[in-house]
Amino acid sequence: MKVLMLHCRYKKRGGEDLAVESEEQLLSTRGHAVFPYRRNNAEIEPFTIVEKAALPLTTVWSNKTLAEVRHFALNHQPDVAHFHNTFPLISPSAYSACQLAGIPVVQTLHNYRLVCPGTTLSRGGKPCECCLGKGIAWPAVRYACYRGNRTASGTVAAMLAIHRALGTWTKRVDLYVALSNFARDKFIAGGLPAAKIVVKPNFVHPDPGAERDVSDYALFVGRLSPEKGLGTLLAAWKQLGSKIALRIVGDGPLRRELEALVERLGLARVRFLGHLDRQAVFAAMKSARFLVVPSECYENLPMTVTEAYACGTPTIVAGLGALEEMVADERTGIHFVPGNAEDLACKVEWVWTHPRDMEEIGQAGRAEFVAKYTADRNYEMLMAIYKRAIESRQEDLPWRVN
Structure with missing residues (x-):
């Protein structure tokens, strides 16, 4: 073909x-x-x-x-x-x-560009459906949803409206x-x-394999932007005290703000690793006790979850959007209430103290990868x-x- x-x-x-x-x-x-x-x-x-x-x-x-x-x-x-x-x-x-x-x-x-000029169905880091189904996406222009720019947002809204009409x-x-x-x-x-x-x-290809050499830390992988729920993640870590190390992989517009927040909260065991290539991400996943995905937007299909599945790494995810669909609670991962730092801290503490249960969940995630994501x-x-x-x-x- x-x-x-x-x-x-x-x-x-x-x-x-x-x-x-x-x-x-x-x-x-x-x-x-x-x-x-x-x-x-x-x-x-x-x-x-x-x-x-x-x-x-x-x-x-x-x-x-x-x-x-x-x-x-x-x-x-x-x-x-x-x-x-x-x-x-x-x-x-x-x-x-x-x-x-x-x-x-x-x-x-x-992404959601054909129904949302901002592409993410989110505004201010939270889900937003103001433009969904509208002939002209005026709210996106009003709120400057594309790159914080009304002119650019108007261009995307016009493109969508014109081609809807055509x-x-x-x-x-x-x-x-x-x-x-x-x-x-x-x-x-x-x-x-x-x-x-x-x-x-x-x-995910090539298959990274499920052989793991586990260390004592939790992992976040993703863009450091408002909709990814990093404020909730760090608030949960503040509640946990200094029990658990957290490594944050990725970069984005919130990095300096988040680093300042970590210092202000006294989170000595939180480390920012910046952008890593894919093999380094796999290595970090294979060593992590679990991956946390605290997104507060409608994720489409986050590759970090499929990659964690491939590595046999257990996941804790916000029960929202496609995350709720692709991660079966207490079978292939653990759900927490989106945006709720207290619930996230509670789930993290349970996961940390139940390594055998989480090993089984990681294996179930690996089986999910083999069935759906090869x-x-x-x-x-x-x-x-x-x-x-x-x-x-x-x-x-x-x-x-x-």
Whole structure:
């Protein structure tokens, strides 16, 4: 099979970029021809004043992308086009290019951008559904949900509204891939057609294995930003006193503020390790007694949980969004009440004093990884999705331009 893979990379490489690269490698190693169409948000930095002024317009519709993708599709004749991030440099014009060339379109929904200009369905670090299902996402503009900028938020809101009116989201995409059932339900509530949304999680490859050399510390891995619940995490650690060491892996806009908070609270056993490469993260997970995921937003499908499962590392997660779905309480992990530091401290103390129970939970998590999150399982699901998209487009074959 020939697959056209379209993705606009982020300036700072994150989980979405990793997921795209993993899927490309998976297809290539199974003998499929992958043709990447790439842009990178870092391209914006050297733009001239005129180019930057035009960016809001090209975010809504890029004639350059329309021509390039159509030419690319006609030259390579892919069997399917798999979209990931189109914002802001690719634009939704790429869907029309594929439709004109008769190429079936699959869109993976890595975040909530198609129903939320801020992408996370959160505001002020808490869940927010103010724009869900609205024709025009005015609240996002009012609250400057995208990067704290009303103009930028207005650009995203306009892009969503214009393409909703044009029928882009309903007519030019054959199949959407949500990462969890929770996310699927939110996209349906936001107006995407239920019949076109399937669920396929991301996967972990290569398998890091479940051999562990456990040390006495707890672990957080993720972006240091308001919606990740780090304030709740540190408040819980303050209640725990100096019993348990905590290591925080990751970086983000709150790092200095959090480091100051740790010093102010006298949390001598909390250490910030900064950004680590993936192998170092796996090593930290394999040594940790457990992983804590205190998110206070609707996570889509956090890779940290699937990676912990792969490592056989037990997890304590906020019982919210896809976390509540993917972690079975007291079977593959432990839930706590989102935003409740007292409940988190209580759960951490129980976990710390019941290592044998947590070993069993870690093993159950590993079994969950084998059942749902391996490359082999993902490949089966991906091929079924491509087959369905191709079949759904066959009635439109007269559109194909040769």
